[in-house]
Amino acid sequence: MAENGISPPQYQVLINFRGSELRNSLVGFLVKAMRSGKINVFTDEVELRGTALQNNFRRIEESRVAVAIFSERYTESRWCLDELVKMKELMEQGKLVVIPVIGVSLRWSRNGKKLWHLFRLTLVKIKRKEKKSISLE
Numbered sequence: 001m002a003e004n005g006i007s008p009p010q011y012q013v014l015i016n017f018r019g020s021e022l023r024n025s026l027v028g029f030l031v032k033a034m035r036s037g038k039i040n041v042f043t044d045e046v047e048l049r050g051t052a053l054q055n056n057f058r059r060i061e062e063s064r065v066a067v068a069i070f071s072e073r074y075t076e077s078r079w080c081l082d083e084l085v086k087m088k089e090l091m092e093q094g095k096l097v098v099i100p101v102i103g104v105s106l107r108w109s110r111n112g113k114k115l116w117h118l119f120r121l122t123l124v125k126i127k128r129k130e131k132k133s134i135s136l137e
Contacts, residue, residue, distance in 0.1 A: 013041045014060055016084065017069040018077045027069065057086050060096070069101045 013034060017027055027043060034041040042059055056079065060066060066087045074080055090096035 012039050012063065013065045013067060014063040015041060015043045015067045015069065016060075016080060016087065017043075018071055018074045018080050022069060022071055030067075056083055060086050060090065063096065065097045065099060066090075067099045067101060 015027055015030060017023070023043070031041050031043060042063065044056070060083060068084055068087065087096060087098050091098045
């Protein structure tokens with residue numbers, strides 16, 4: 001437990017996205033890169049498929065940063081949209097940093113290195129700016 005009596009988040013980064021094509025390309029690349037950089041990342045790859053939405057909300061609450069990847073099919077998922085609302089609420093309360101990734105296509109996701117570089121730069125900027133309130137280490 002942390003000094004203030006509040007447990008630290010279990011996950012540093014949660015990735016919110018829609019579609020197996022992203023899971024098997026861009027998201028898979030991001031997860032691998034973050035884990036190799038010692039960033040504890042969560043996606044719904046195994047645990048949450050078919051479970052209650054409340055479990056998803058709990059994972060969001062346990063995270064410090066949420067990455068919402070908006071693809072062409074994102075709005076087809078009611079769960080993605082419900083999770084996005086939860087992320088927005090936590091962001092407005094100052095409990096979560098939300099990083100939107102907009103306009104992701106398969107062309108981009110097949111070349112995830114470019115997007116990972118941009119994502120990494122954003123995380124570094126956030127880490128420097130919010131060093132006291134957000135710990136990615």
